[in-house]
Amino acid sequence: MPTARVTANTTAQTLFTVSKHKKGKLTALNVDNQAGSNATIRLQDIFTPDASAKVASPTEKTIDRVQLTVAAGSSVSLSEDSLKNAELLGTVKAIANITDTACVIVAVYALD
Amino acid sequence: MIVQLSPVLAKVATYTRPEDLLLTKGAWVRFSEAWPDTHRWAKGKVFEVQQEPIIVPYATSYILPGDDYKDIDLSNATEGLKLYPENQAVLYETLVGFKPGEYLCHIYVPKDKYVYALGEASMYPDVADAARKYLGAKTHLDSPHTAPLLKLYFIKDMPAFILRLYVLEDVDYEKVAVTFQINKTQLREIENPTLEQLTKALLLRYYTELTGF
Numbered sequence: 001m002p003t004a005r006v007t008a009n010t011t012a013q014t015l016f017t018v019s020k021h022k023k024g025k026l027t028a029l030n031v032d033n034q035a036g037s038n039a040t041i042r043l044q045d046i047f048t049p050d051a052s053a054k055v056a057s058p059t060e061k062t063i064d065r066v067q068l069t070v071a072a073g074s075s076v077s078l079s080e081d082s083l084k085n086a087e088l089l090g091t092v093k094a095i096a097n098i099t100d101t102a103c104v105i106v107a108v109y110a111l112d
Numbered sequence: 113m114i115v116q117l118s119p120v121l122a123k124v125a126t127y128t129r130p131e132d133l134l135l136t137k138g139a140w141v142r143f144s145e146a147w148p149d150t151h152r153w154a155k156g157k158v159f160e161v162q163q164e165p166i167i168v169p170y171a172t173s174y175i176l177p178g179d180d181y182k183d184i185d186l187s188n189a190t191e192g193l194k195l196y197p198e199n200q201a202v203l204y205e206t207l208v209g210f211k212p213g214e215y216l217c218h219i220y221v222p223k224d225k226y227v228y229a230l231g232e233a234s235m236y237p238d239v240a241d242a243a244r245k246y247l248g249a250k251t252h253l254d255s256p257h258t259a260p261l262l263k264l265y266f267i268k269d270m271p272a273f274i275l276r277l278y279v280l281e282d283v284d285y286e287k288v289a290v291t292f293q294i295n296k297t298q299l300r301e302i303e304n305p306t307l308e309q310l311t312k313a314l315l316l317r318y319y320t321e322l323t324g325f
Contacts, residue, residue: 020173021171021172021173021211021289021291022287022289023211023213023287023289047175047285048175049174049175049176049177049285050174050175050176050182051182052174052176052177052180052181052182053180053181053182053183054177054180055177055180058177061285063284063285087287089175089285089287090175
Protein backbone atom coordinates (compact mmCIF):
# COMPACT_ATOMS: atom_id res chain seq x y z
CA MET A 1 0.00 0.00 0.00
CA PRO A 2 1.23 3.51 -0.73
CA THR A 3 2.51 5.71 2.06
CA ALA A 4 3.06 9.43 2.38
CA ARG A 5 5.32 11.26 4.81
CA VAL A 6 5.41 14.90 5.88
CA THR A 7 6.63 16.78 8.91
CA ALA A 8 4.51 19.00 11.13
CA ASN A 9 3.87 22.41 9.68
CA THR A 10 1.39 25.16 10.34
CA THR A 11 0.98 25.38 6.58
CA ALA A 12 -0.96 22.42 5.19
CA GLN A 13 1.37 19.81 3.67
CA THR A 14 0.13 17.55 0.88
CA LEU A 15 0.13 13.85 1.67
CA PHE A 16 -1.57 12.50 -1.48
CA THR A 17 -4.31 13.17 -4.00
CA VAL A 18 -7.15 10.74 -4.62
CA SER A 19 -7.60 9.71 -8.28
CA LYS A 20 -10.61 11.11 -10.13
CA HIS A 21 -12.85 8.05 -10.13
CA LYS A 22 -11.69 6.62 -6.80
CA LYS A 23 -12.13 7.22 -3.11
CA GLY A 24 -9.33 7.07 -0.58
CA LYS A 25 -9.11 5.40 2.80
CA LEU A 26 -6.45 5.59 5.44
CA THR A 27 -5.26 2.20 6.58
CA ALA A 28 -2.86 3.57 9.19
CA LEU A 29 -1.73 6.92 10.52
CA ASN A 30 1.48 7.26 12.52
CA VAL A 31 2.64 10.45 14.23
CA ASP A 32 6.05 10.42 15.88
CA ASN A 33 6.41 13.66 17.79
CA GLN A 34 10.00 14.16 18.95
CA ALA A 35 9.50 17.92 19.00
CA GLY A 36 9.68 19.85 22.24
CA SER A 37 5.96 20.54 22.46
CA ASN A 38 2.66 18.76 21.96
CA ALA A 39 1.43 18.57 18.38
CA THR A 40 -2.15 18.69 17.22
CA ILE A 41 -2.49 17.30 13.73
CA ARG A 42 -5.49 17.62 11.44
CA LEU A 43 -5.90 15.72 8.19
CA GLN A 44 -7.79 17.80 5.69
CA ASP A 45 -9.67 16.60 2.61
CA ILE A 46 -9.69 19.39 0.01
CA PHE A 47 -11.80 19.27 -3.14
CA THR A 48 -14.12 21.30 -5.31
CA PRO A 49 -17.54 19.63 -5.73
CA ASP A 50 -19.17 19.37 -9.12
CA ALA A 51 -22.09 21.56 -10.07
CA SER A 52 -25.35 20.08 -8.79
CA ALA A 53 -29.05 20.87 -8.86
CA LYS A 54 -28.81 23.07 -5.77
CA VAL A 55 -25.29 24.48 -6.21
CA ALA A 56 -24.56 25.75 -9.70
CA SER A 57 -21.12 27.18 -8.94
CA PRO A 58 -19.52 25.26 -6.09
CA THR A 59 -16.39 26.47 -4.35
CA GLU A 60 -13.45 24.61 -2.87
CA LYS A 61 -14.20 22.76 0.35
CA THR A 62 -11.81 21.85 3.14
CA ILE A 63 -13.06 19.17 5.50
CA ASP A 64 -11.20 17.90 8.55
CA ARG A 65 -11.35 14.09 8.44
CA VAL A 66 -9.03 13.22 11.35
CA GLN A 67 -7.62 15.15 14.32
CA LEU A 68 -5.25 13.93 17.02
CA THR A 69 -2.92 15.42 19.60
CA VAL A 70 0.41 13.77 20.30
CA ALA A 71 2.36 14.65 23.42
CA ALA A 72 5.96 15.84 23.09
CA GLY A 73 8.39 12.91 22.93
CA SER A 74 5.76 10.31 22.17
CA SER A 75 4.16 8.65 19.18
CA VAL A 76 0.64 7.55 18.23
CA SER A 77 -0.50 5.00 15.69
CA LEU A 78 -4.08 4.84 14.53
CA SER A 79 -5.19 1.55 13.03
CA GLU A 80 -7.35 0.90 10.00
CA ASP A 81 -10.25 0.04 12.25
CA SER A 82 -10.30 3.47 13.84
CA LEU A 83 -9.87 5.21 10.48
CA LYS A 84 -12.24 3.17 8.33
CA ASN A 85 -15.06 5.68 8.35
CA ALA A 86 -12.93 8.52 7.00
CA GLU A 87 -13.55 8.50 3.25
CA LEU A 88 -11.31 10.82 1.29
CA LEU A 89 -12.37 12.46 -1.96
CA GLY A 90 -9.73 15.00 -3.00
CA THR A 91 -6.29 16.18 -1.96
CA VAL A 92 -5.32 15.09 1.53
CA LYS A 93 -3.15 17.45 3.55
CA ALA A 94 -1.78 17.49 7.09
CA ILE A 95 -1.74 20.70 9.08
CA ALA A 96 -0.33 21.11 12.60
CA ASN A 97 -0.24 23.69 15.34
CA ILE A 98 3.58 23.63 15.26
CA THR A 99 6.27 23.63 12.60
CA ASP A 100 8.98 21.15 13.51
CA THR A 101 10.81 18.54 11.43
CA ALA A 102 11.13 16.38 14.53
CA CYS A 103 7.40 15.65 14.34
CA VAL A 104 6.84 13.15 11.53
CA ILE A 105 3.46 12.17 10.08
CA VAL A 106 3.16 9.01 7.99
CA ALA A 107 -0.10 8.05 6.31
CA VAL A 108 -0.71 4.62 4.82
CA TYR A 109 -3.62 4.69 2.40
CA ALA A 110 -5.56 2.83 -0.23
CA LEU A 111 -7.47 4.07 -3.28
CA ASP A 112 -10.51 2.18 -4.51
CA MET B 113 -33.65 -0.35 -24.73
CA ILE B 114 -33.03 -1.24 -21.10
CA VAL B 115 -32.38 -4.55 -19.39
CA GLN B 116 -31.43 -5.38 -15.83
CA LEU B 117 -30.19 -8.84 -15.05
CA SER B 118 -30.88 -10.38 -11.69
CA PRO B 119 -28.37 -9.27 -9.03
CA VAL B 120 -28.02 -12.92 -8.08
CA LEU B 121 -25.79 -13.28 -11.13
CA ALA B 122 -23.19 -11.16 -9.38
CA LYS B 123 -23.17 -13.29 -6.27
CA VAL B 124 -23.24 -16.91 -7.35
CA ALA B 125 -20.91 -18.95 -9.47
CA THR B 126 -22.63 -19.75 -12.73
CA TYR B 127 -21.49 -21.20 -16.01
CA THR B 128 -21.97 -18.22 -18.27
CA ARG B 129 -20.78 -17.81 -21.82
CA PRO B 130 -19.85 -14.29 -23.02
CA GLU B 131 -22.72 -14.38 -25.50
CA ASP B 132 -25.13 -14.89 -22.61
CA LEU B 133 -24.24 -11.47 -21.26
CA LEU B 134 -23.16 -9.51 -24.33
CA LEU B 135 -24.26 -9.40 -27.92
CA THR B 136 -21.73 -11.30 -30.02
CA LYS B 137 -21.34 -12.21 -33.67
CA GLY B 138 -24.47 -13.88 -34.97
CA ALA B 139 -26.78 -12.59 -32.21
CA TRP B 140 -30.20 -11.31 -33.29
CA VAL B 141 -31.86 -8.10 -32.20
CA ARG B 142 -35.31 -6.81 -33.09
CA PHE B 143 -36.60 -3.28 -32.76
CA SER B 144 -40.27 -2.97 -31.89
CA GLU B 145 -42.79 -1.27 -34.15
CA ALA B 146 -43.09 1.56 -31.61
CA TRP B 147 -39.84 3.17 -32.73
CA PRO B 148 -40.75 6.38 -34.61
CA ASP B 149 -40.13 6.98 -38.29
CA THR B 150 -37.09 9.06 -37.45
CA HIS B 151 -35.49 5.66 -36.81
CA ARG B 152 -36.96 4.06 -39.92
CA TRP B 153 -33.82 2.01 -40.54
CA ALA B 154 -34.49 0.14 -37.29
CA LYS B 155 -38.25 0.31 -36.73
CA GLY B 156 -39.80 -3.15 -36.64
CA LYS B 157 -36.75 -4.78 -38.18
CA VAL B 158 -34.56 -7.72 -37.23
CA PHE B 159 -30.77 -7.55 -37.38
CA GLU B 160 -27.81 -9.83 -36.93
CA VAL B 161 -24.68 -8.69 -35.11
CA GLN B 162 -21.72 -8.67 -37.50
CA GLN B 163 -18.67 -9.07 -35.29
CA GLU B 164 -17.32 -10.25 -31.97
CA PRO B 165 -17.62 -7.76 -29.08
CA ILE B 166 -15.52 -4.63 -29.19
CA ILE B 167 -15.80 -3.32 -25.67
CA VAL B 168 -14.90 0.24 -24.77
CA PRO B 169 -14.58 0.97 -21.04
CA TYR B 170 -15.32 4.44 -19.71
CA ALA B 171 -16.11 6.06 -16.38
CA THR B 172 -17.39 9.28 -14.95
CA SER B 173 -17.52 10.60 -11.40
CA TYR B 174 -18.85 13.58 -9.52
CA ILE B 175 -18.40 14.94 -6.03
CA LEU B 176 -21.84 16.04 -4.85
CA PRO B 177 -23.24 17.33 -1.55
CA GLY B 178 -25.77 15.39 0.50
CA ASP B 179 -29.47 15.68 -0.38
CA ASP B 180 -28.58 17.00 -3.81
CA TYR B 181 -28.36 15.54 -7.28
CA LYS B 182 -26.91 15.87 -10.74
CA ASP B 183 -28.45 14.78 -14.03
CA ILE B 184 -26.09 13.07 -16.45
CA ASP B 185 -27.08 12.98 -20.12
CA LEU B 186 -25.61 9.93 -21.86
CA SER B 187 -26.43 11.11 -25.38
CA ASN B 188 -24.31 13.05 -27.85
CA ALA B 189 -25.95 16.36 -26.91
CA THR B 190 -23.61 19.27 -26.27
CA GLU B 191 -23.70 18.72 -22.51
CA GLY B 192 -23.93 14.94 -22.80
CA LEU B 193 -21.33 12.26 -22.16
CA LYS B 194 -21.54 11.40 -25.88
CA LEU B 195 -21.88 7.65 -25.50
CA TYR B 196 -24.23 7.20 -28.48
CA PRO B 197 -23.23 5.93 -31.93
CA GLU B 198 -23.05 8.34 -34.84
CA ASN B 199 -24.09 5.97 -37.62
CA GLN B 200 -27.16 3.97 -38.52
CA ALA B 201 -26.98 0.17 -38.27
CA VAL B 202 -24.82 0.51 -35.18
CA LEU B 203 -26.00 -0.50 -31.72
CA TYR B 204 -24.12 0.25 -28.53
CA GLU B 205 -24.91 -2.23 -25.77
CA THR B 206 -23.77 -0.50 -22.59
CA LEU B 207 -23.25 -2.12 -19.23
CA VAL B 208 -23.64 0.45 -16.46
CA GLY B 209 -22.01 -0.19 -13.07
CA PHE B 210 -21.95 1.81 -9.87
CA LYS B 211 -19.11 2.10 -7.40
CA PRO B 212 -20.16 1.79 -3.75
CA GLY B 213 -21.41 4.93 -2.06
CA GLU B 214 -24.29 6.65 -0.32
CA TYR B 215 -26.25 7.53 -3.43
CA LEU B 216 -29.12 6.46 -5.64
CA CYS B 217 -29.56 6.52 -9.38
CA HIS B 218 -32.86 7.25 -11.12
CA ILE B 219 -33.14 6.58 -14.83
CA TYR B 220 -35.05 8.80 -17.23
CA VAL B 221 -35.54 8.60 -20.98
CA PRO B 222 -35.85 11.22 -22.27
CA LYS B 223 -35.34 13.95 -19.65
CA ASP B 224 -38.13 14.00 -17.02
CA LYS B 225 -39.68 10.73 -18.29
CA TYR B 226 -38.92 8.28 -15.50
CA VAL B 227 -38.62 4.62 -16.42
CA TYR B 228 -39.29 3.02 -13.06
CA ALA B 229 -42.71 4.29 -12.02
CA LEU B 230 -45.67 2.20 -10.88
CA GLY B 231 -49.25 2.29 -12.11
CA GLU B 232 -50.79 4.49 -9.41
CA ALA B 233 -50.58 8.14 -10.47
CA SER B 234 -48.56 9.32 -7.46
CA MET B 235 -46.04 6.48 -7.57
CA TYR B 236 -43.25 8.02 -9.55
CA PRO B 237 -39.62 8.57 -8.48
CA ASP B 238 -39.01 11.90 -6.78
CA VAL B 239 -35.77 12.74 -5.00
CA ALA B 240 -37.56 15.53 -3.10
CA ASP B 241 -39.93 13.06 -1.45
CA ALA B 242 -38.72 11.13 1.62
CA ALA B 243 -40.29 7.87 0.48
CA ARG B 244 -40.42 8.07 -3.30
CA LYS B 245 -36.76 8.93 -3.63
CA TYR B 246 -36.26 5.18 -3.20
CA LEU B 247 -38.90 4.22 -5.76
CA GLY B 248 -37.21 2.70 -8.78
CA ALA B 249 -33.81 3.85 -7.58
CA LYS B 250 -30.77 1.79 -8.47
CA THR B 251 -27.79 1.43 -6.15
CA HIS B 252 -24.37 -0.16 -6.42
CA LEU B 253 -25.96 -3.37 -5.18
CA ASP B 254 -28.21 -3.54 -8.23
CA SER B 255 -25.33 -3.20 -10.67
CA PRO B 256 -21.89 -3.35 -9.03
CA HIS B 257 -19.08 -1.85 -11.08
CA THR B 258 -17.16 -5.13 -10.83
CA ALA B 259 -20.08 -7.13 -12.26
CA PRO B 260 -22.49 -4.71 -13.95
CA LEU B 261 -26.00 -6.00 -14.55
CA LEU B 262 -27.74 -2.94 -15.92
CA LYS B 263 -27.72 -2.70 -19.70
CA LEU B 264 -28.77 0.24 -21.84
CA TYR B 265 -29.00 0.13 -25.62
CA PHE B 266 -28.14 3.17 -27.71
CA ILE B 267 -28.69 3.92 -31.40
CA LYS B 268 -27.93 7.09 -33.32
CA ASP B 269 -30.08 10.10 -32.37
CA MET B 270 -32.41 8.17 -30.05
CA PRO B 271 -33.81 10.04 -27.03
CA ALA B 272 -31.31 10.77 -24.30
CA PHE B 273 -30.92 8.50 -21.32
CA ILE B 274 -30.56 10.60 -18.19
CA LEU B 275 -29.05 9.29 -14.96
CA ARG B 276 -30.15 11.31 -11.94
CA LEU B 277 -27.44 10.73 -9.33
CA TYR B 278 -28.80 11.62 -5.90
CA VAL B 279 -26.62 11.71 -2.79
CA LEU B 280 -28.52 10.71 0.31
CA GLU B 281 -29.18 13.16 3.10
CA ASP B 282 -26.95 13.02 6.21
CA VAL B 283 -23.87 12.68 4.01
CA ASP B 284 -21.63 15.75 3.74
CA TYR B 285 -20.21 14.93 0.32
CA GLU B 286 -20.06 11.78 -1.76
CA LYS B 287 -18.06 10.83 -4.82
CA VAL B 288 -20.43 9.16 -7.23
CA ALA B 289 -18.59 7.01 -9.76
CA VAL B 290 -20.33 5.30 -12.67
CA THR B 291 -18.59 2.89 -15.02
CA PHE B 292 -19.54 1.97 -18.56
CA GLN B 293 -18.58 -1.02 -20.68
CA ILE B 294 -19.74 -0.19 -24.19
CA ASN B 295 -20.09 -3.13 -26.56
CA LYS B 296 -19.97 -1.64 -30.06
CA THR B 297 -21.94 -3.75 -32.52
CA GLN B 298 -22.52 -3.37 -36.23
CA LEU B 299 -25.83 -4.71 -37.48
CA ARG B 300 -26.88 -6.36 -40.73
CA GLU B 301 -30.58 -6.41 -41.49
CA ILE B 302 -32.27 -9.78 -41.89
CA GLU B 303 -34.82 -8.93 -44.54
CA ASN B 304 -36.95 -12.07 -44.21
CA PRO B 305 -36.53 -13.25 -40.61
CA THR B 306 -37.63 -16.74 -39.70
CA LEU B 307 -40.06 -17.36 -36.87
CA GLU B 308 -37.11 -18.53 -34.77
CA GLN B 309 -35.23 -15.29 -35.43
CA LEU B 310 -38.29 -13.22 -34.61
CA THR B 311 -38.94 -15.00 -31.34
CA LYS B 312 -35.36 -15.40 -30.15
CA ALA B 313 -34.06 -11.97 -31.13
CA LEU B 314 -33.39 -9.54 -28.28
CA LEU B 315 -36.39 -7.20 -28.39
CA LEU B 316 -35.47 -3.53 -28.06
CA ARG B 317 -38.53 -1.54 -27.08
CA TYR B 318 -38.97 2.19 -27.49
CA TYR B 319 -39.14 4.20 -24.29
CA THR B 320 -42.88 4.80 -24.64
CA GLU B 321 -43.39 1.07 -24.15
CA LEU B 322 -41.54 1.01 -20.83
CA THR B 323 -44.07 3.04 -18.84
CA GLY B 324 -47.78 3.63 -18.46
CA PHE B 325 -48.72 0.33 -16.84
